[in-house]
Each structure stands twice: as structure tokens, then as C-alpha cells.
Amino acid sequence: MKSLLELRKFVAPEFIFGSGARLLVGRYAKNFGARKVLIVTDPHVLAVGLIDPVLTALKNEGISFEIYSNIKTNPTASQVMEGSRVYLNENCNFIVAVGGGSPMDCAKAIGIVSSNKKGIHEFEGVDKVPIPSPPLICIPTTAGSAADVSQFAIITDERRKLKMAIVSKTVVPDVALIDPETTLTMDKSLTIATGFDVLSHAFEAYVSNASSPITDLHALEAISLAGSNLIPTSNDLNNIDLRSKMMLSSLNAGLAFSNASLGLIHAMAHSLGGFLDLPHGECNALLLDHVIEFNFEAEVKKYKDISTALGLNIDELDDKAVKKVLINKIRDLKVESDVNKPLKDVGVSMGDIPQLAHKTMNDACIITNPRRPTIKDVEEIFKNAL
């Protein structure tokens, strides 16, 4: 049991949650002294028109802008450098990110590259950013990444085929405008993938060795909300109440993991996602139960809390039984969501595992895993998931 006296810090951006929050972007940009805004988004967000109210809000305040949208799932270092060139060439002094984790992480990276005038690789790891990003407003359009409140930015290095984790308080956005209405455009598979992202954020934050009573509150609330609303939402995509609950769950998970950090699931998911260019939420879903299997004994009490938060009745059960019930619950969720696939189904082969394990060991997320794994352990977990 950790002592309450251990030093902990909690950092969160100013955030507004609720219907129409994104429309406040004009006022915020103006109050922050924005002269020219770089809007970072992706082609999907542009296509469904989510960007239009944001542009109107900026225009109404007389603020000019430039759009950078050449971003695909899993933003790459070269996209970051391209975006930064746009930022500098257009003489911008402010960034607004509209979209899921990819545009938001890309926007954070564009920010620090532009202010530090250095390549994105310089910032890989924890606390490697000397100069903060210019002011950044995030408007999330998925209920998953919570990049809008986190100190994380994940950028794919195409050359090394891995995801770089940039962990720094300097990439925490200044303002998050969290508007559940924006998530109505997500299709079923994206809704499920992002939902599993929320769950794994919350799970990992809760059992993290850097967790605190405050992050625990948010983590458990996120687990409870996501556990009971993920499947209903995926079956009722236009239900704004369910969408709001998933968005709130994402926010809670984000506040928890941004401050408690993550663990082995994310370390492995980053490795996997960088290797195969898979959606991040899906990677998490594939690995979730396998990592719980490995971690359970290190934080039995906390995994019991998680089980309760998921609505499981574990009163009469011993530790071993709880572990089984919890893992089954996760697998049931995966089956119901149609993401219960082995890794070989997404293209991983036995020969890839040493490389995947090696990259996992170098990911910043592994540091706060409740149980410290060896490379052999990681290989074993990958094999189990194969």
C-alpha cells in the first residue's frame, strides 16, 4: 500500500464540458491574443463538417486561420514537420486541434516543434521539451484518446516503425472544449475502438504505480461509466445521452492517466500500432485481458475495485476467482464488440514478437506498470495474445 504522504501532482487544462462547448473557441482564441490560428484536423473531420462551426466562431471574432489536415490515423513525424512549416510560414501564433487523438497529438507536436525549432525526435521520452507549445485549444471529436487533457503526445516514427511517446507538461493543452455532440458522427467500429481506449486508460491509470487518490477517483468513475455504456452506445449511435456518458468517461480517464500515467497495455499497444499501423483503440482491446492476466497479482486490491466498478459481484470470491471473473468480463465485452481477435488475425507473426517486445521495453509507459516486466515476460504476453 502506497503512503498518502508520497508527493503527487495533478495537472489539467481548463476544460469546458457540455453541449456547444466547441462554439466557445472564438472567444477563447481572442482572449488568448490569437492573431492567426493554425487549425489541425483530419480529412474525416473536414468531410463530416465538424470543423465548420469552429471556423465560423473564429471568423466572428475576426481571427484569421490556416488549416492543416494532412493527417491520417497515427500521425507521423513527417506530418508533424510539415504542419510546423505551415505554422511558421503562415506566421501563426495559436493552435486549435479539432478531431480525435491523431490530430490532437499532431497539434501538440507541431506546437513544440515550432516553438523549439527542433526535430520532433528530440522530444521523445519524459520531460524532454524545453519550451512550451504556443497556446493550444483542443476540441475532441472522439470519446477515447483524451489527448485534450493529457500530457501525452504519441507520434509515429515511420523510419523506426514505432510510436514515440512524448510525455511533458508543456504539451498539456491550454483549453479543452469537450462537446459530446461532436462524437455523434463516429461509426460503430470507431465508437468501440475508442471505448476500449477509455477502458484501458482508466485500468492502467488506476493500477499505475504513480496513481494518487485524485487520479483513482477519476479512473474508477471512468471504468464505471465506460463499462456500463460502451455496448449500449455502440448499439445506439445517435443517442446523445449515451454519447455524453462515454465522453465524460473519456474525460475522467484522461484526467486519471495524464497524471498517473499508463502501463504495459499502452507500451505494447504503441509498439504494435507503430509496427502495423493499426488503430490505437483496437490495439488496446486486443491486449487488455492479456496484460491484466500478467499484472493482477501485483495490485489485487485495485483489480477488485475495478471489478466492482464494472458491476461484477465479487463478494464471495477469492483472488483467483476474481481474476477469472474480471478477465471473462473483459472478454465478454470484446466478444460483444466484435474485437475479440488474436494478434495473428491483424498480421502479427511469431517472428515479429522479439522486435515488438524490444520496442515495448523502451516505451515510456512501461515505467509505471504495477509489475516490472522483463523482456521475456513481454514476449510471453505477446505470444499469449497471438
Added chain:
Amino acid sequence: MPSDDNDDWDSIREKIIGLGEQSIRKSYYPELQQRLSELERFRALLDETNDAIFLCELPSARFADVNHSTCKQLGYSSQEMKEMSVDDIITPDEIGKMRTIISNLIEEKPLQNRETVETFLKRSDNSKINVEINISLVKFSENFYIVMVARDITERKEFENALKSSLEEKEVLIREIHHRVKNNMQIISSLLNLQKQYVHDEEAVNVLLESQNRVKSMAMIHEKLYKSRNFSEINFADYIRSLVDDFFYSYGVDSNQIKKNIILDEVMFGLETAIPCGLIISELVTNSLKYAFPHHKNGELKIELHAAAEEYCLIISDDGVGIPENINFDETDTLGLKLVNSLVKQLEGTIELVKYNGTEFKILFKELKYKERL
């Protein structure tokens, strides 16, 4: 306090939640942006001036910052300039002087210290610019810097040189004119001298000699003028001595018979005063030499010139036989005395004749200022 108005309560509640127009989290960024724009405006001012402005770190004298004009004038990029120091832009023969000025500034420390120096800057293509640099010491957060403001004075120098050579040209011209005037007068004097040798009438010889002396007295002024420093003034005491010597010579006076007693203050006269004054002396001295000491009578000729608070007093006297009682000085028919009267008038002065123990003329006058002639 909130009123009962529901709208008011709602709006205050919104603000408490943080949804008001001004409800932003404490941030220095907007203020910083504003200061930044002020700095940018100021920077634009510096960049737009024609002077080259340098900020140098001490003691390295490396450039910490330069304005746009500096880069344009010297032909370096601002990035290149920041890798350079004062030594790199001063022509080699001027570096020593610059270093001394800078080290003096540093040693003396007071921040008001300023030095202005004319020197040459070296461009990237090794050509030179003639500049005047104002150097001052400044202090930013415990560090001393030097601010140099360099102004291109190439045009000013060219103008100054043109002015100087034009002035020199005019001086040569004026000297030449005085020289020629003197030469022409000397020719007239020589002609009179020649003519004198062809007449036998004593009266005629005298007239010619007097005229010759008058011309000479004027020629001598022009000679003194072109030998003077500024062509506008001559040392009048010097002039009187030469003039009197010359008369003693031309009248063949034995200096044992007539003694010269010359008491002169050192004064400078312009042409306006010198000519009439010289002619007056010429007339009165001639008169004394001719009439005061008949039959080789011994005596003294005394010439005094005193300067006192803008007024001058010229006294020409002798202890000779004196002017005959029947000559009325004011209504004289003699050309010499008539001339003296009209010259005194020209000088706007007064003349007084004292007939006691010889003759004494006392003339009071002020220096005439040159009057513009239309």
C-alpha cells in the same frame, strides 16, 4: 449583490461556472502577446532608421543584435552579424583607436558616458564607409553592453570637402585681386614718378610726388591685405610704420633732423577704415615733412594711435613752425587739408587742430563696418 432579476442571477451563475466573456484562467499569454507586438513595433522603428545600430556584448565586443540598416549597409545577414565582433567591421588601421575608446568607456563605467568618433567601417566586399559612430555603455540585467550608432557621413564629407575647396578657390581669387590692385597702383605710382622727372617746375614736382604718395599709401594697404591671413583685416600699426618709413625715404628726410616718434596700439582694421585712415596719415605726415621744419630745422614728428572701447584716437603732431595763422583749417583751399576733412567725414569721425608748440591733429573715429553695396 445579485438583484432579484432572474437574468442577473443566471448570468452571475454562468460566470461563477466560468462561462463568462472574461472567465478565462489566469494567463500571462495575452499580455505577453501585447508586449511582443510593442517590441515588434519598436524593432520596426529601429530597422527603418538609416543609421546602423549595433548592440555589442562585453568584453568580447561580439554583436548581440544589429538593426536591418546595419545588415543592408555592411552586406551581411543578421545571422552572420551575430557571429562577428567590432574588430570584423572596422578597417584595420582604425581598430586600435576603437579598442581604446571602448576600453575607456568600460573603465569609467558611468552609464551616461558617450563617445563620438569618426572612422571607417568595412563592408563584406572590403569596401569602406566613412561613418560617425556614437558609442555608449548600457546595462541590461547586470550585464554591460555597448550601443553603437553609426551614421554614414560620406555625403557630408564630400560636401564639406567641396565647400573647403570652393573657399580655397575664393581665397586665391581675393588674394589675386588685391595683388593686382596693388600692382596697378604701383604702376600708377611709377608713372607719376617717371613724369616727375620730366617736369622742372617745383610746384608740379610736388603735386606729382604728393599724388604718388597717395597712391602708394593705398597700394600698401592692398599689399598688406593679400599678405594677411583672412584678406579682410590688416595690422594697422605695422602699416603706419611702413608708410612713414616710405615717406621719410621719398622726401629724403634726414632722420637725425626730424625724429620719428611713433606710439601705436596694435589694432586691426578692415579695408573700409584702413583706406581713408591711411590717406589721412599720408596727407598729414606729408604736410609736416614739407612745411613744419623749414631750413633744415630740427624737430620731432609724432604719430599716435590709441584704441579705447570701440573708439580710436589718431594723433599726428610735430613741434615745427606751426600752421600759418591765416590758414583756416575748415575752409582751406589746399587739396591736402580738404582731402583730410572729407576723409574724416567718410570715417564718421571728428578732427581737431591744436596750434600750440607746433601742430597737432587729433582725429577720433570708430571702425567702419562694411556696408553692403547695391
